Amino acid sequence: xxxxxxxxxxxxxxxxxxxxxxxxxxxxxxxxxxxxxxxxxxxxxxxxxxxxxxxxxxxxxxxxxxxxxxxxxxxxxxxxxxxxxxxxxxxxxxxxxxxxxxxxxxxxxxxxxxxxxxxxxxxxxxxxxxxxxxxxxxxxxxxxxxxxxxxxxxxxxxxxxxxxxxxxxxxxxxxxxxxxxxxxxxxxxxxxxxxxxxxxxxxxxxxxxxxxxxxxxxxxxxxxxxxxxxxxxxxxxxxxxxxxxxxxxxxxxxxxxxxxxxxxxxxxxxxxxxxxxxxxxxxxxxxxxxxxxxxxxxxxxxxxxxxxxxxxxxxxxxxxxxxxxxxxxxxxxxxxxxxxxxxxxxxxxx
Numbered sequence: 001x002x003x004x005x006x007x008x009x010x011x012x013x014x015x016x017x018x019x020x021x022x023x024x025x026x027x028x029x030x031x032x033x034x035x036x037x038x039x040x041x042x043x044x045x046x047x048x049x050x051x052x053x054x055x056x057x058x059x060x061x062x063x064x065x066x067x068x069x070x071x072x073x074x075x076x077x078x079x080x081x082x083x084x085x086x087x088x089x090x091x092x093x094x095x096x097x098x099x100x101x102x103x104x105x106x107x108x109x110x111x112x113x114x115x116x117x118x119x120x121x122x123x124x125x126x127x128x129x130x131x132x133x134x135x136x137x138x139x140x141x142x143x144x145x146x147x148x149x150x151x152x153x154x155x156x157x158x159x160x161x162x163x164x165x166x167x168x169x170x171x172x173x174x175x176x177x178x179x180x181x182x183x184x185x186x187x188x189x190x191x192x193x194x195x196x197x198x199x200x201x202x203x204x205x206x207x208x209x210x211x212x213x214x215x216x217x218x219x220x221x222x223x224x225x226x227x228x229x230x231x232x233x234x235x236x237x238x239x240x241x242x243x244x245x246x247x248x249x250x251x252x253x254x255x256x257x258x259x260x261x262x263x264x265x266x267x268x269x270x271x272x273x274x275x276x277x278x279x280x281x282x283x284x285x286x287x288x289x290x291x292x293x294x295x296x297x298x299x300x301x302x303x304x305x306x307x308x309x310x311x312x313x314x315x316x317x318x319x320x321x322x323x324x325x326x327x328x329x330x331x332x333x334x335x336x337x338x339x340x341x342x343x344x345x346x347x348x349x350x
Contacts, residue, residue, distance in 0.1 A: 065154035
């Protein structure tokens, strides 16, 4: 369908107001068939400028977040405008593009502006996680971000990734993202304060706040040595603990978190072994690992590897004598390493 110039406003009004003009031109041209010259006349720009904008947006579709957001926008147009061109509603202000979106941008951009922070996006995952921390320590979960919100950040180029095509992609805030955060915060401050931030990362009940990367129990024990000068934890044990933590994070990113992980320590109510999302598979792996460890060993592994609880806190909560936690944790990691080595298709730990 080719539209007249007078129809352009009607065809693009359903789109959200925050949409950048190049993306608006792309969607109008590709999804609604608006001629490039008509778009140029309306924007007061040369047709070659509009063409370059459209080509650049098209090239960005290799990014899965950009592709996902463009797909949602296309669906929005199909839903709002019927075959005769009459409007059917104001869906641009509903669903993932609703009025609460600026709050969610702030909730995502604030932790992303911290040093070393990245937005971790799993393929086919409904939620993403903001992780901070450098290569010397364990990462710290800072916030959960719904995937549609992350898609809008990528489409607006507030976050960017050098390699977004893998199973897990990592995005960093751009200079435009930092500027946008300041603008949003200033706007809300003038309006009388920030609204409730959406979907912050919250540890499970009875779990302490996540420790800073340098304070991670595994990172600390990995630097210790026994009386003979040998590392207190071997590389295989550390790798097993890291694998449990990685699966735990992937499971927490999914829509069906178990709520109480300790129920798996007795081996009961294990998740069904059937194909599902990446978060479902990760949840099943964590449950199987905790069941293999059992009470005691599983408790300390869950607290120290997943919740990143300090050893002294774990000892106090579980009623153990001082300095006994590190010995129990080492035994748990050795057993966990054995579990992974005996699991079909498991990656080698060490």
